[in-house]
Amino acid sequence: MKQFAPGPNEGIAPHRKGAPIKVAIAGLGAIGLKIAEALDRGIPGCALAAASASDRGRAAARLGHLAHPPPVVAIEELEPLADLVIECAPANLLPAIAEPFLRAGKTALVLSVGAILVNEHLIELARKHGGQIVVPTGALLGLDAVAAAAEGTIRSVRMVTRKPVRGLAGAPHLAEHNIRIEGITAPLRIFQGTPREAAIGFPANLNVAVALSLAGIGPDKTTLEIWVDPSLERNVHRIEVEADSASFSMQIENVPSENPRTGRITALSVISYLRKLGAPLRVGS
Template sequence: MRIGVAGIGAVGAEVARSLDRGDVPECGLSGIAARTAKKAAALNENLRHPVPVRDFADLAEASDCVIEALPPALFGDLAEPVLRAGKHLIVLSASQLLGRDDLISLADETGGRILVASGAMLGLDALNAANVGKIHTVKIVTRKPIDGLVKAPFVARSGIDLTALREPMQVIAGSVTEVAREFPANVNVAAAISLAGLGPDRTHMEVWADPSLTRNTHSVEVTSDSSDFTMSIQGRPSAENPATGIITARSVIALLRRFHSTLQVGT
């Protein structure tokens, strides 16, 4: 299976290196897409088998599956050619799927598939199962170290000085739809939770800055007719990008392994 990687930041670069090492059976790296030639060249220097640097359209044609690990603003530029070509699109910027029913329709027409990687959130299996019945409420609380939020545009626009923070502070609260407008790069976990459950308008979210933390923390509370459950995860931040958890790239690798796995555990 030919795998393309679009975006070679902390997540994309790790997935590309894993594919290059042969960590994923029956999958090979078909190419990468990067914003700068310098960054692409640096990654290729560390691969056993350097690959072509392609634009989005070329990457879609050369691959059976493309992994999206891009800044939110570039999501549509990649998603449309991949789905138009009838290929698999593995999405990490789940927030960019909110309100994009046109992409789902495009995939329906061409035979493409959109797969949302679980990223930094556990328990999506339980949420999917609960959604077969009736879910009553879903609430997600995201707590991040100062480094993970200090450069967020919303924080700058609001004049919030997180560097002087001495105790936890709620930065924003509302529906996932509302929070996603202000934090498109920080709500991918919540977007995935909302897509698996009640939808973005009915899923409540809070974002907190916490100077006592060194890890991103996500907690989810769900009530439903089948079960009530609480999930919490503390992700170790990537050394390359403190706003991204190490487990995010590994969730993509785990998803790729499922394509050819004889035994699959979980729904």
């Protein structure tokens, strides 16, 4: 992930000294709303400048309880209003959200990480114009350790994801392979392959696997298993890494948000990133 991860203020468009970084949020589901509320309460050095959603009227109503509700505008109107955009939208909207910011030399923080693999032109666009794509830690853990190990030699990265039925329902991979998970009574492995393949078959479910692959040895060399487990209430991710610098394994059990495909910790990861932008002490790379 080192090609995406910024330092405290790298990738943020220049602005007046002392002026807050203006933040736009594209998508106001469970994650976007949580981030908007945190910005409204106050994150030093940041200000909520604008928001966008498919239903702008409903979005404005969802933001009505904020002390300082931002304007809710069309996606194409976000870039002039902000220095940084946080993408919390359906994966197919990533280019429309990120391209204007990257072309302007600004920052796009991307949660639909799998969509980067089918929109790799965004990386070149950021490189050409001095913009930056940021992939937050999200619902995973240990990306700092994986990225550090990647500065040496990583021999293998393996991830096993286990999710409750509701966390995987509706995934295109299930329909394509005629896999029915409703009513299962025992754990069932429904995928074995790479994060690149999973990004196509599970576009709303496995962004964590793609983030892991970008931090480490890439989306074609990382191995991934996906299990659906009717006994689970949480999304469980286990990572195993073998490198010349260290061998380590990690597991996280994420409490789902209002959206069963997404853990509550995802929004908190973005909020943590925003706090680091202006923090006098920054812990973790």
